[in-house]
Amino acid sequence: MLTGCWDRLEIEDRAVVLAIAIDEAKPHEANESSNATQILKDPNSKKGLIRITVQIAVPGRIPLGTGGTGGVPAGQKPVWVLSSVGSTINDSLMNLQQQLADRLFFGHLRVIVVSEAMARKGIENEKDFFRRQPQVRRTVWMVVSKGKASDIMRATPQLERVPTLYLVAALDHAKEMGKLPNNFLGVFYSASSAKGQEGSLPYLDLKKESNVEIAGLAYFKGDKMEGITTPLQIGHFMAMKQINPGGYSVITHIPGSETSVIFQSTHRKAKITTEIINGKIHAKVVSQIEGDLREKSNENLTLTKETIKKLEQSIEKDGKIGFEKLIRQTQKDGCDIFGFGEEVRAFHPSYWNKEIKTKQKWEEMYQEMSVEVSLRINMRRIGTKTK
Numbered sequence: 001m002l003t004g005c006w007d008r009l010e011i012e013d014r015a016v017v018l019a020i021a022i023d024e025a026k027p028h029e030a031n032e033s034s035n036a037t038q039i040l041k042d043p044n045s046k047k048g049l050i051r052i053t054v055q056i057a058v059p060g061r062i063p064l065g066t067g068g069t070g071g072v073p074a075g076q077k078p079v080w081v082l083s084s085v086g087s088t089i090n091d092s093l094m095n096l097q098q099q100l101a102d103r104l105f106f107g108h109l110r111v112i113v114v115s116e117a118m119a120r121k122g123i124e125n126e127k128d129f130f131r132r133q134p135q136v137r138r139t140v141w142m143v144v145s146k147g148k149a150s151d152i153m154r155a156t157p158q159l160e161r162v163p164t165l166y167l168v169a170a171l172d173h174a175k176e177m178g179k180l181p182n183n184f185l186g187v188f189y190s191a192s193s194a195k196g197q198e199g200s201l202p203y204l205d206l207k208k209e210s211n212v213e214i215a216g217l218a219y220f221k222g223d224k225m226e227g228i229t230t231p232l233q234i235g236h237f238m239a240m241k242q243i244n245p246g247g248y249s250v251i252t253h254i255p256g257s258e259t260s261v262i263f264q265s266t267h268r269k270a271k272i273t274t275e276i277i278n279g280k281i282h283a284k285v286v287s288q289i290e291g292d293l294r295e296k297s298n299e300n301l302t303l304t305k306e307t308i309k310k311l312e313q314s315i316e317k318d319g320k321i322g323f324e325k326l327i328r329q330t331q332k333d334g335c336d337i338f339g340f341g342e343e344v345r346a347f348h349p350s351y352w353n354k355e356i357k358t359k360q361k362w363e364e365m366y367q368e369m370s371v372e373v374s375l376r377i378n379m380r381r382i383g384t385k386t387k
Contacts, residue, residue, distance in 0.1 A: 196341020
């Protein structure tokens with residue numbers, strides 16, 4: 001009746017992987033690997049080699065407290081960074097296992113970093129592996145790095161003793177502040193699998209001080225990365241998708257003066273509708289953004305109701321241009337990250353089943369469809385005084 005502990009695996013006997021980085025590898029780097037599999041030696045393989053870099057938690061060195069060293073001797077790192085080369089992600093991990101005494105464990109994996117070069121080449125094999133791996137959670141962050149993904153694994157941020165936890169905190173806090181959509185691994189799987197939508201991932205840039213900048217969104221067509229947005233376009237995307245809270249700011253001039261002001265969004269409302277006009281798809285995006293006036297360059301200028309109204313109209317005009325630019329950019333690449341196709345599937349199923357049917361056909365139609373954008377700005381707070 002009692003199973004007992006006959007199949008237990010002590011935590012000290014596990015190699016706990018906290019983060020994985022995936023990069024391209026040169027052919028001559030194959031000699032660095034242990035060659036645990038024969039796939040690595042396959043001369044007919046059309047896909048190049050890949051290098052994985054992992055952060056493995058060292059038992060007893062992970063700090064448990066907020067102050068001091070948490071019992072960790074000075075000079076000893078809480079993680080162990082290792083790398084291996086292989087033909088596929090599974091091949092690379094098997095070669096890495098040859099270098100370790102303990103079994104690799106992915107139950108505490110928090111971040112998967114893919115280099116831009118690898119993402120543009122295609123991550124079909126990597127995505128499929130992590131999707132089938134039962135230990136990998138769907139709440140893992142998957143990101144694209146501007147340079148080598150391995151550089152992020154070896155970064156040493158000053159605000160956190162465990163590099164992976166700093167990276168996770170940066171992404172989680174950006175999401176809480178309205179700077180980033182909640183595009184973790186499970187969301188990316190769902191968007192990539194949908195017939196009328198494409199997936200997107202955070203695009204990171206590692207700076208000199210080991211700090212990480214959220215440089216935009218990397219959007220995909222199937223399993224291949226097609227383009228990158230700017231940081232401000234993340235706000236445009238979130239405004240059209242009604243992802244709250246608001247967090248991005250814009251600086252603009254008050255019409256008729258040289259005074260500049262900063263407007264920060266706090267709340268977003270949006271609705272996407274589609275209709276069939278003369279056999280063609282027409283989409284309409286209605287967005288409403290509420291926010292605060294955070295700063296003005298001239299304290300002597302009085303903000304009247306008329307001035308605020310003109311300022312709202314100016315921001316609406318510039319914001320509409322930004323929204324339309326982002327839509328045209330994704331249309332040019334054939335990447336519907338907004339989910340217009342899913343709206344067509346949901347509300348016009350007969351048209352979809354007759355005219356579109358497949359994801360490839362929708363990529364072609366998305367490039368030609370017309371989109372109308374309507375934006376409204378409401379300023380709720382302008383400060384304790386207006387002059």
